[in-house]
Amino acid sequence: MYSLLIKQKDTVNRWMERFGVRFGIYKNGVFNEQIFPFDPIPRIITNSDWAEIEAGLIQRVNALNLFLEDIYNEKRIVKEGIIPEEFIYSSKGYLAQCEGITPPKGIFSHISGIDLVQAKDGTWYVLEDNLRIPSGASYPMIARDITRKASPETFSNNKVYDNRNYSSLIRKAMDYVNVDNGLEVILTPGRYNSAYFEHSYLAEKAGVLLAYADDLIVENDMVYYKGLFDKKERVGVIYRRISDEYLDPLAFESTSLLGVPNLMRAYAKGHVAIMNALGNGVADDKGIYYFVPKMVEFYLGEKAILKNAPTYLPYFEEDKRFVLDNLKTLVIKDVAEAGGYGVMFGKDMDQNQLDNIRNLIETDSRRWIAQEVIDFIDLEIMEGEEKVYRKSDLRAFVVSEAETHVWRSGLTRYTRNPTSFVVNSSQGGGFKDTWVMKK
Amino acid sequence: MQTIQLKKLNTGISMAKANRLFWMGRYAERVYLALHLLRKHNDLMIDEDHDSYISFCNKMGIENRYSSGAEFIMSYLYSTENPDSIINMLERVNDNAILLREEIMSETLSYIQMSISYMQKAREGNVILSELQTITDYILAFWGSVDERILNTKIRRTIKFGKFVESADLHIRFDYPFDRIADINNRLFEYTDKDPELCDEIKLIAYKNKMSFDTYKEPQTLFYLNGLFTA
Numbered sequence: 176m177y178s179l180l181i182k183q184k185d186t187v188n189r190w191m192e193r194f195g196v197r198f199g200i201y202k203n204g205v206f207n208e209q210i211f212p213f214d215p216i217p218r219i220i221t222n223s224d225w226a227e228i229e230a231g232l233i234q235r236v237n238a239l240n241l242f243l244e245d246i247y248n249e250k251r252i253v254k255e256g257i258i259p260e261e262f263i264y265s266s267k268g269y270l271a272q273c274e275g276i277t278p279p280k281g282i283f284s285h286i287s288g289i290d291l292v293q294a295k296d297g298t299w300y301v302l303e304d305n306l307r308i309p310s311g312a313s314y315p316m317i318a319r320d321i322t323r324k325a326s327p328e329t330f331s332n333n334k335v336y337d338n339r340n341y342s343s344l345i346r347k348a349m350d351y352v353n354v355d356n357g358l359e360v361i362l363t364p365g366r367y368n369s370a371y372f373e374h375s376y377l378a379e380k381a382g383v384l385l386a387y388a389d390d391l392i393v394e395n396d397m398v399y400y401k402g403l404f405d406k407k408e409r410v411g412v413i414y415r416r417i418s419d420e421y422l423d424p425l426a427f428e429s430t431s432l433l434g435v436p437n438l439m440r441a442y443a444k445g446h447v448a449i450m451n452a453l454g455n456g457v458a459d460d461k462g463i464y465y466f467v468p469k470m471v472e473f474y475l476g477e478k479a480i481l482k483n484a485p486t487y488l489p490y491f492e493e494d495k496r497f498v499l500d501n502l503k504t505l506v507i508k509d510v511a512e513a514g515g516y517g518v519m520f521g522k523d524m525d526q527n528q529l530d531n532i533r534n535l536i537e538t539d540s541r542r543w544i545a546q547e548v549i550d551f552i553d554l555e556i557m558e559g560e561e562k563v564y565r566k567s568d569l570r571a572f573v574v575s576e577a578e579t580h581v582w583r584s585g586l587t588r589y590t591r592n593p594t595s596f597v598v599n600s601s602q603g604g605g606f607k608d609t610w611v612m613k614k
Numbered sequence: 615m616q617t618i619q620l621k622k623l624n625t626g627i628s629m630a631k632a633n634r635l636f637w638m639g640r641y642a643e644r645v646y647l648a649l650h651l652l653r654k655h656n657d658l659m660i661d662e663d664h665d666s667y668i669s670f671c672n673k674m675g676i677e678n679r680y681s682s683g684a685e686f687i688m689s690y691l692y693s694t695e696n697p698d699s700i701i702n703m704l705e706r707v708n709d710n711a712i713l714l715r716e717e718i719m720s721e722t723l724s725y726i727q728m729s730i731s732y733m734q735k736a737r738e739g740n741v742i743l744s745e746l747q748t749i750t751d752y753i754l755a756f757w758g759s760v761d762e763r764i765l766n767t768k769i770r771r772t773i774k775f776g777k778f779v780e781s782a783d784l785h786i787r788f789d790y791p792f793d794r795i796a797d798i799n800n801r802l803f804e805y806t807d808k809d810p811e812l813c814d815e816i817k818l819i820a821y822k823n824k825m826s827f828d829t830y831k832e833p834q835t836l837f838y839l840n841g842l843f844t845a
Binding site for chain 1: 621622623624625626627628629630631632709712713715716719720723724727728731811812845
């Protein structure tokens with residue numbers, strides 16, 4: 176099915192190098208750009224599996240968008256006792272400054288990255304929702320462009336959905352929420368961000384401007400792009416690739432040099448759309464994750480199609496007892512961490528570490544969740560000339576505009592370490608293309 | 615009648631972007647010409663003037679930190695510790711180009727990426743100068759791509775403005791004949807005249823005034839030339 180592609184591995188890698196397909200990583204405070212290891216064997220998702228994933232993702236993201244709308248306005252879900260209010264207000268992602276703000280066209284999460292794994296029995300589980308600045312879609316997009324060049328026969332012999340429309344989906348979403356037909360920009364923190372390749376590549380492919388903080392200015396609560404010799408042009412939508420806390424030094428972290436002063440004011444007045452909206456972190460908090468299936472029922476009156484990994488919240492006494500009694504078999508996650516950090520497998524901890532985590536859970540139960548370890552499937556990867564099996568996940572991308580679309584592909588990340596479950600690129604993982612089959 | 619909905623054109627050049635475009639053009643031309651001039655001096659070093667590298671350094675305006683021609687060649691090509699080296703010049707092209715992907719497009723950027731990769735491999739293998747013709751070829755392909763693939767006139771002109779300032783600068787430094795400099799200036803003035811807003815008018819007049827057979831090599835000429843870009 177893809178044997179021809181494997182033979183073209185070196186050609187593919189040469190093209191990757193030619194296009195500068197890299198990601199940045201900080202090690203010991205030093206920034207290094209490196210080639211993102213690419214495995215030529217794709218993850219293949221059958222059309223029927225995809226139909227279920229797609230329906231489940233649309234449902235999930237629609238519910239999450241309704242949750243965000245609710246939480247920054249009426250808070251029905253809290254008032255009706257579905258989610259304890261502590262989970263909202265103690266979340267690091269909750270921004271009081273966003274209270275009462277509904278973004279243009281009512282969309283909060285325009286681009287959602289939902290991390291899934293497939294268990295050995297074939298069931299797909301959602302591991303994590305990423306509703307702030309999920310990254311990674313550009314890699315399978317450019318990989319497909321290259322693999323189609325390197326091995327056209329592979330794609331004439333297999334009916335695979337083309338995934339090179341991701342930038343068009345992004346552009347459509349930007350067009351949809353654009354305020355007063357202003358300029359459309361991707362706001363990047365700059366070259367030393369780990370995902371800089373993606374920022375610049377998406378700007379090129381979507382036909383929007385790549386802007387740095389200094390390129391933008393807010394005057395009279397309007398955002399402008401500063402052209403040459405003080406020529407200013409109104410900005411209607413910003414696809415920001417900067418975290419909330421650094422986005423506006425006057426509203427959030429005052430030392431931030433990456434943000435645009437007064438951007439929050441322009442946003443609050445509805446004069447500019449920000450993709451994704453500020454304050455989304457409250458919905459992708461690892462603690463809130465537990466409640467997503469309940470959100471689906473609450474807002475949509477439907478049963479969640481996609482399952483969460485079995486999760487326990489030590490915040491609830493009953494769950495806490497279970498977690499403390501079963502620490503050795505669970506995976507413990509710090510809700511404040513991301514990127515594969517703060518993830519601890521009970522089976523790998525010695526007695527000291529177990530005692531330590533037990534204390535932490537006892538004293539600050541809201542900070543932790545525990546999940547059962549899903550024995551998810553191993554995927555084949557090429558290691559040199561040999562095929563080996565490694566753990567992997569799938570980040571699916573959901574784009575919300577007038578309708579909610581799931582991009583028919585995704586970023587499949589795999590661990591290169593045979594004993595590890597952690598697939599994040601920041602932890603040395605590689606990536607694969609994801610084929611969604613037409614039939 | 616069917617109407618065609620045109621997509622919004624997201625165009626804009628900030629001060630920082632104009633500077634990157636200009637300097638990308640300058641550095642790319644510097645790499646090209648430095649290799650070209652190095653080949654000429656290397657040829658002299660074979661049998662006519664073993665110390666020709668000293669005059670190269672003087673003309674280029676760089677410190678002579680080398681004890682021999684052989685040391686000069688390897689350090690000037692490949693040393694990442696040598697701020698004047700060609701490998702560092704290429705990094706400067708890349709520093710600017712990589713921030714301009716959405717304007718120059720991956721296709722144009724790829725020639726710089728390939729130059730960097732080739733140069734890094736050449737460095738590891740201590741590859742001799744003649745093999746670096748590949749870099750020259752990539753830079754020429756880069757210029758072809760700039761000319762043919764970048765459709766935004768302002769973007770293209772700003773890059774070429776940088777290219778011809780660098781070209782005039784190095785040709786003057788390396789004592790090229792006046793008619794050659796005049797030809798390069800004609801190319802340069804295509805950009806200064808079409809985009810006067812990016813050019814310091816007073817310095818341009820002063821530079822043009824220096825363009826006579828007797829005065830074009832005076833230090834003031836380079837001062838005016840290097841002050842032309844104003845973004």
